[in-house]
Amino acid sequence: MIKTIIxxxxxxxxxxxxxxxxxxxxxxxxxxxxxHFRKGPPLLxxxxxxxxxxxxxxxxxxxxxxxxxxxxxxxxFTATILAGILIILPAFGIESGFQGDLIVIIYLLMIPAISLxxxxxxxxxxxxxxxxSREIKLLISYELPFLLTxxxxxxxxxxxxxIQEIISEQKLFGPxxxxxxxxxxxxxxxMCVQAKLALVPFDLAEAETEIVAGAYTEYSGTPLxxxxxxxxxxxxIMPSFVVILFLGGFDFKGWNIILxxxxxxxxxxxxxxxxxxxxxxxxKAAMKFFxxxxxxxxxxxxxxAVLKY
Amino acid sequence: xxxxxxxxxxSLWVFHIAASPCNNCDIEILDCLTPRYDIERxxxxxxGSIKHADVLLVTGMVNKKAKxxxxxxxxxxxxPCVVVAVGTCPSSGILFKESYNFAGPLDKVxxxxxxxxxxxxxxxxxxxxxxxFLNKK
Numbered sequence: 001m002i003k004t005i006i007x008x009x010x011x012x013x014x015x016x017x018x019x020x021x022x023x024x025x026x027x028x029x030x031x032x033x034x035x036h037f038r039k040g041p042p043l044l045x046x047x048x049x050x051x052x053x054x055x056x057x058x059x060x061x062x063x064x065x066x067x068x069x070x071x072x073x074x075x076x077f078t079a080t081i082l083a084g085i086l087i088i089l090p091a092f093g094i095e096s097g098f099q100g101d102l103i104v105i106i107y108l109l110m111i112p113a114i115s116l117x118x119x120x121x122x123x124x125x126x127x128x129x130x131x132x133s134r135e136i137k138l139l140i141s142y143e144l145p146f147l148l149t150x151x152x153x154x155x156x157x158x159x160x161x162x163i164q165e166i167i168s169e170q171k172l173f174g175p176x177x178x179x180x181x182x183x184x185x186x187x188x189x190x191m192c193v194q195a196k197l198a199l200v201p202f203d204l205a206e207a208e209t210e211i212v213a214g215a216y217t218e219y220s221g222t223p224l225x226x227x228x229x230x231x232x233x234x235x236x237i238m239p240s241f242v243v244i245l246f247l248g249g250f251d252f253k254g255w256n257i258i259l260x261x262x263x264x265x266x267x268x269x270x271x272x273x274x275x276x277x278x279x280x281x282x283x284k285a286a287m288k289f290f291x292x293x294x295x296x297x298x299x300x301x302x303x304x305a306v307l308k309y
Numbered sequence: 310x311x312x313x314x315x316x317x318x319x320s321l322w323v324f325h326i327a328a329s330p331c332n333n334c335d336i337e338i339l340d341c342l343t344p345r346y347d348i349e350r351x352x353x354x355x356x357g358s359i360k361h362a363d364v365l366l367v368t369g370m371v372n373k374k375a376k377x378x379x380x381x382x383x384x385x386x387x388x389p390c391v392v393v394a395v396g397t398c399p400s401s402g403i404l405f406k407e408s409y410n411f412a413g414p415l416d417k418v419x420x421x422x423x424x425x426x427x428x429x430x431x432x433x434x435x436x437x438x439x440x441x442f443l444n445k446k
Contacts, residue, residue: 212357213361
């Protein structure tokens, strides 16, 4: 019981995830600044932002339905912590999980987007509802290629849907990215991660320059802080998920610690560079990109996995 | 100084209200975000939504139509917030003060914390003004 609570609150749970996520999101902002030839924010910036938002007033709009409006950030926060625990615990080599935890993770990673949609629609702001409708369309389009790449990996691990077995398979036969199906799947996965994190080519739901702050428009104070910290945590969880699935997971013996941290930062760097070198696409183009091209790549990856390439 | 005030100072999100300006001050504000001045060093960001704002940068002489909107926007900011009058127009009204459309300097509409005079003020002056205010507080 106490072990469960510690898992939820301290080690792979809230505290660890938010500190690591804050660091990765600072890394993202710093790299963005360096790409622009700027100096960038200080290391503790995510922490300052979070504390400041907690200390601010929370405003509830007149036309909103307050219950759902305030519940949405809490749901997305909790679901993210749970997904983080299920992903990070096996990555650290701690015996955990159950047969089928990959499917639970898929659902838990979908919840932040869905609760954002609920919160935005509950806020009663036209710009928020525009952001929510875009988020729904994006969710429909990127979820299928995401599932197909995971299917390819499951086929490679002899139909095992357990994170721990995917990692141990890679420990035995080398990381999945070294094969054709793995490399194709990696490309698709990176694009899906970009959309899941709502970063620039696919940041349609909160497009600052068009629809104010999109789905986040009406949020202020503590609920916004919860959404912020959810974003920080996802910024650590998604790169480590990619590392576990494609780059052979983590290893904490001797110098391999630096290699493991390097892997996560490498994925974060890739995400940031894609974000900084691309314009925002229209929703139609985003849907076409995922539904046609990424699905094609993902299906190819599945076929190659069946043929054992 | 408590941790709340410290974090507030370190992470100011700026909302920009154009209360009928001539656009000169607005361009100088945008200059603050460029690589040369880069106010993200101090944790400042430009936000689009008034609900995320900590600082209201008001430019332009406030005319009769803008007055109502400025008041409304001030009511929508989650407190605590800082109001900064950028340029001479919101501070005093200079050559527009005799105009039929002039609705008083900004401090008659909403409480102002910092005045940054200049027509337009340089980006250095804008940054210096905010830094001086934060050190005083």
